[in-house]
Amino acid sequence: MGRDRRLPPEPPLTTTAERSIVTLERVWEARPGVLGWLTTVDHKRIGLLYFWTTLVFFALGGTEALLMRTQLATADEHVISPGGFNELLTMHGVTMIFFFIIPMTTGAFGNYLIPLMIGARDMAFPRLNALSYWLFLGSGLFMYSSVLVHQAPNAGWFDYVPLALKRYDGGLNVDFYALGLILNGVASTVGSINIVTTIFKLRAPGMSWNRMPLFCFAMLAAALSLIFALPALTMDCVFLELQRKAGFDFFSPPGGDPLLWQHLFWIFGHPEVYIIVLPAFGIATSIIPTFARRRMLAFPLVAMAELLVAFIGFGVWAHHMFATGISTTTLAFFAAASTAVVVPSTIQVFAWLFTVNLGTPLFRTPLLFIGGFIVFFVLGGLTGIMFAAIPFDQAATDTYFVVAHFHFIIFGAAVFPLFGGIYYWFPKVTGRLYDEGLGKMSFFVVFAGTLLTFFPMHVVGLLGMTRRVYTYDAGLGWDAYNLLETIGGFILAAGILLILANLIVSWRRNMPAGRDPFNGGTLEWTIPSPPPHYNFAVVPTVTSAYPNWDAADRAHDIEKLHHGESVLADGHQTPTSTVNDAVAGPIAEMPAESPWPIVVGIAVTAAFFMLLTTHVLVASAFVAIALLAVLGWHAEERPQGFTTERLARPNGWWGMALFVAAEATLFGTLIGSYVYLRFRNVQWPAPEIAKPEVLVPVLLTLLLVVSSVPMQLAWRAGGAGRVKAAWRFVAGAFVLQLGYLAWQVHDWVDAIHAAPPSRSTYSSIVTTMLGFGHAHVLLGLLIDAWLLVQLARRFTPYRLVGLQAAAFYWWAVSAISVAVLLTQESAHL
């Protein structure tokens, strides 16, 4: 791979092939200029937008870190005020987690690479992809606008109550935090639904589960975890804002409980750290086979381990609460789960190590970063195991020992693969080679900086230095370590700047990389660098997990191109396939550039600014604008050519199913919070509050369940072509549902007047739970109304998917309403 490396010659094209490529280029041509970027739905452009934006947040988070380290370099410093320091420590955590690492791994790497690795031309929902980016950008601007008004979040990245309640933190700081995270969570959920549906449905025919790249397994695990973990954080922030702005009472004794915040936070927070590290595993398992020059050892074990880590990770959350005084039996359960979650990680570590040892590894820069990753992951993992020993945790939690632990994991184990991945895929994205010498140098500086910054924290933590302190006394023996850490921090920053410098230098040097500079095994190495807009000229033939190492299949692809087969150039087309065995399914029509995602993104962000300042009516107006924009979105008709042969559930159904999964988890959180609060209280509800009615709620819920039947029948009728009948069924369901909602809301408002939420925890949780239920029925009514309008105009296969998704939605809402009803009526027990 030296300077005078010759690129292998591209095979000559026949006229059929040339014609296909010209058509593809014409069909997929991007809109020019800034407008093209603002309206893009191309996963590669969106990936790049995420990449640059998250780099800016990385720089901000890094600056915050260096400012803190400067303040802590010596004892009793006066560089930063206590209030300023608290904002720095909060924003550092929030920025790095929510605005850097998650969007970088899922939004930048995930979006750019997943379609390329599975042989698709885009993600399953390109416009939704763009929306996830604009919402993410909006959440970042929202959160950082707090700095402009000197009210940045300041209660720590986990924002414990009561410190975060209005009484102790009266400004807008915490409101920025809570609302910003809700918006950020919506962006992440939208992105995750896209990732899961893409991996399920858009794999090239023949790419069954056992042939899917390990990177995609990792992204799948991360995306599924995000969908199921975010609702807990969202609900926590909703409770917090309701308490801060409307006087609800979730967290204050005697009715409420501060630990409710902690439980919900960590039910999100622990899976979050696996979400952070899983894509890093994915990058490592992409780089290792390429540079070890052999397949990954124990591929099925590694794939399952990636999924298992995410799954078990949902059961360990209270290990963040070992010092709170909850019962020893409860603690032991969580400690057991925390030790269990180690095993899928040790499987992976040894699989990686033995793959390298069984091959003939080339220690180029990407593999060096993976080597560093393994060292730091094991180091951080070992201290993590120490924390599963409850008595030790109870001594070392909230000290610099735990700061060391999680920085070795987050920085060492999540960011090192990112750096390795940036080097590894730089040639693919830019078409140019990176400078190997500068690359190796950047690795050593970053490695040394990481070690020097974070290792002394173990010692100073054991010597008693607690977290989140803006200064410390001399004479406690902490001074030298802190100084070392600060020096290390600056060395680390220098190393990161070296990486950036390398990328710039390499860009300018412009050494052509060709399709496949490293002989990687996965599909992205079969296409030109940078990839053409349409990614693949033909649907690739896949018969193994390392398609680029199957010469026969690649030759077959060239033959297909020469005969004009599987080109799919009649529109923006990509093949879909079944979930398990990737049997070829219908061709999906993809949208081209669209203005609606950015419009919705701006409107929703504006709504959040209005909620921040409690202008609820204006916020509702912006939500209405967003909904109108969504209507415009759905009105974008896609050209025909959609085959009606139904082999498997369409993409739209999967999107709705995953959305329902997220919403169901939201309600699970509400119901779980109800049960938790119920058992924290002896009297429930308080004696002056009336117990809930039985007859009317039961009958109304029955009515709602019944209304799902005409929705189901509408879908059946539509599928049989009886459009008028379908319309009538939807109309009938609409009337039932509208009646249900009107009556329920009336009773709900009455209940709020009779028992104001500000006066009892019971009323706070019940009002919120029912309110969310009613909001989901309202959303369903809007969906129904839209269907009624569209069914009256034109019936297309797209509308049929809409009917299917809507029917599914109403069954889900019915089931959720039954669960809510049972929870509500449990007050009689």
Add this chain to the structure above:
Amino acid sequence: MTNSLRRALSLVCAGALVVLAAGCGGNQNTVAPASPQEHSISDLFWVMLGGATIGFALVVALLWLGYARRARPGLPRAVGERGATRLVVGLGIALPAALLIALFVWSDVFVITSTAAPSRSSTSLSVNVIGHDWWWEVRYPGTPVVTANEIHIPVRTRVYLSASTADVIHSFWIPELNRKIDMIPGRTGHIVLDADRPGVFRGQCSEFCGLQHAHMAVSVVAESQRSFRRWLAANAAPARSGNAAAFLASGCGDCHQIRGTAARGDVGPDLTHLELRRTLAALTLANTPANLDRWIRHPQAVKPGSRMPDVRLADARWAAIDAYLRSLR
């Protein structure tokens, strides 16, 4: 070369950790135990560190092996694909599972019994500590004793410590004596303090509680039974008589209680026996006349954000207040 360097670095660091943590630093050192409870935590740590070092060395060795033998495919002794998969299962599943189960049983079934909340009947003295922003209220139930930021206990006596809070979540932690216990509104936590030798043990609030979380330290003084009883009796008495006029006229009694006078405030610490304490402002300043004057004149300069406001008074008034406070032995 690079991997050997890496390996050497990590071994040096592990060694440094052992040497540096065991010996030096102030009296807030988790691995310099002064109680049976902290001994068991410390022992647990050293064993885990030993195991961790071995595991880490194994991983680094495998990495080094990969680098050193990079030109030859395969592991030494012609371990092939099958053998390597068996090693993955053995080293990745079987061995960790065995070690982890052993660790779990030892730490979370056995060691935890010494650090878990004690039963009151197994102790012979009770202390209540209430966390405030940013100081510690200390009470001895069954006596009138109320003080702040300094806890005295007799050596080799199991003390039942109850931890609660008056405002936000704090966490009480004396590293050389026991684990930390969070102070959560609506709950009371319990740990045992059992110093096995006399000394002054320092601790700090271990849950982020706002602006001056960094200046919320506490000390536990373990002394002989006789010294302790003397101290307790001295603190139980009402305040020595003195001229409290300036103190009361300046409104100080609205926040601070001095037992036996008209000062009844409960916002700030009880000052009845202020001069029996070694420090001021939760160990931020040593308790000297100069520091006392500085603390009450310019609290916002000493501890910005503390609940004691900067008040402007005539110098003579300050002098009178100083003199009175210094008399509160």
